[in-house]
Amino acid sequence: MFPLRLLRTARRVLPAKSLSTTGQLTDLTVDNEGIATLTLQRAPVNSLNVELLQELTTVLGQVEKDKAKGLVLTSASPSVFSAGLDITEMYNPNVERLTALWTSLQDLWATLYSAPYPTAVAINGHAPAGGCMMALCCEYRTMVSGRYTIGLNETAVGIPVPEWLIGTMCKVISQREAEVALNAGLMFTVEEALKVGLIDETATDKADAIEKSKKFIKRFDKISPIAHSLTKQRFRSDVLQPFAKNREADLNQFKYVVLQPEVQELLGQIIQKLKQKKAAK
Numbered sequence: 687m688f689p690l691r692l693l694r695t696a697r698r699v700l701p702a703k704s705l706s707t708t709g710q711l712t713d714l715t716v717d718n719e720g721i722a723t724l725t726l727q728r729a730p731v732n733s734l735n736v737e738l739l740q741e742l743t744t745v746l747g748q749v750e751k752d753k754a755k756g757l758v759l760t761s762a763s764p765s766v767f768s769a770g771l772d773i774t775e776m777y778n779p780n781v782e783r784l785t786a787l788w789t790s791l792q793d794l795w796a797t798l799y800s801a802p803y804p805t806a807v808a809i810n811g812h813a814p815a816g817g818c819m820m821a822l823c824c825e826y827r828t829m830v831s832g833r834y835t836i837g838l839n840e841t842a843v844g845i846p847v848p849e850w851l852i853g854t855m856c857k858v859i860s861q862r863e864a865e866v867a868l869n870a871g872l873m874f875t876v877e878e879a880l881k882v883g884l885i886d887e888t889a890t891d892k893a894d895a896i897e898k899s900k901k902f903i904k905r906f907d908k909i910s911p912i913a914h915s916l917t918k919q920r921f922r923s924d925v926l927q928p929f930a931k932n933r934e935a936d937l938n939q940f941k942y943v944v945l946q947p948e949v950q951e952l953l954g955q956i957i958q959k960l961k962q963k964k965a966a967k
């Protein structure tokens with residue numbers, strides 16, 4: 687049996703104002719054609735803390751409930767799509783908050799990856815780690831050309847990449863390219879990302895990236911929502927199903943790894959480096 691939420695029967699085209707909301711950390715607008723644009727706006731770099739993760743998952747639920755035609759994800763920052771998990775949430779953490787951080791990340795991944803509506807991302811800047819994760823969940827990736835990087839650099843910050851994220855990456859680029867990149871925490875330039883298929887096309891600026899993303903969503907105008915959502919589900923179920931069974935173990939592994947003294951030391955060094963970089967600007 688398929689989960690009920692995947693049986694998406696109809697898309698509604700509502701006037702822009704009826705669906706738009708502005709949270710503290712995100713902004714949701716819906717255009718006249720019913721395409722939702724969700725903008726990350728946690729300055730300065732959209733790092734994912736508990737509140738942003740939870741707000742994103744709530745807004746995605748709203749997009750589904752309101753039967754938007756599709757979703758474009760982007761960022762309000764001029765140069766960063768998202769810097770990934772908020773590193774300060776993992777450094778000397780309160781264990782309850784660390785649990786909430788990982789559970790909220792799991793919820794966001796599962797909700798976005800299994801979204802029954804078409805999804806595209808306009809990556810308008812750097813997208814390391816959790817930023818890349820959100821982009822990988824979408825069905826189409828457009829990235830603004832420039833000196834930006836994208837990739838899963840978790841190992842570089844001391845975090846082993848979980849199986850569900852490896853699975854998500856291997857659905858997009860070849861297993862060989864993924865293994866080489868993830869084992870060493872390598873980041874891709876925009877050109878490299880295009881070459882390996884991590885992004886689908888480049889854009890000249892954010893407006894162009896959003897336009898290209900919307901063009902992708904419009905491909906589904908003549909496709910039955912049930913046909914789309916169930917086919918998408920079938921492509922992704924081999925990653926989603928084991929994840930659902932192993933959530934608790936995944937959480938425990940994350941907490942165990944993050945609380946190791948050597949990982950704490952590494953996270954402290956990264957925070958220091960980011961501070962020094964800022965001071966040198």
Ligand SMILES: CCCCCCCCCC/C=C/CC(=O)SCCNC(=O)CCNC(=O)[C@H](O)C(C)(C)COP(=O)(O)OP(=O)(O)OC[C@H]1O[C@@H](n2cnc3c(N)ncnc32)[C@H](O)[C@@H]1OP(=O)(O)O
Binds near residue numbers: 733772817845961
């Ligand atoms: C087996 C199971 C267990 C394992 C589970 C792991 C699974 C992984 C799944 C997904 C999760 C991933 C983990 C992560 O996401 S870790 C985060 C990794 N992120 C990074 O390494 C990015 C670090 N940041 C940068 O490289 C750069 O900031 C940037 C994004 C390239 C932007 O550069 P820019 O020059 O524009 O900006 P600054 O560097 O000056 O930064 C501006 C301020 O923002 C602060 N900052 C930056 N990044 C973060 C961050 N990730 N968290 C918190 N804060 C961040 C920076 O310190 C500056 O702050 P300031 O203004 O107060 O000085």
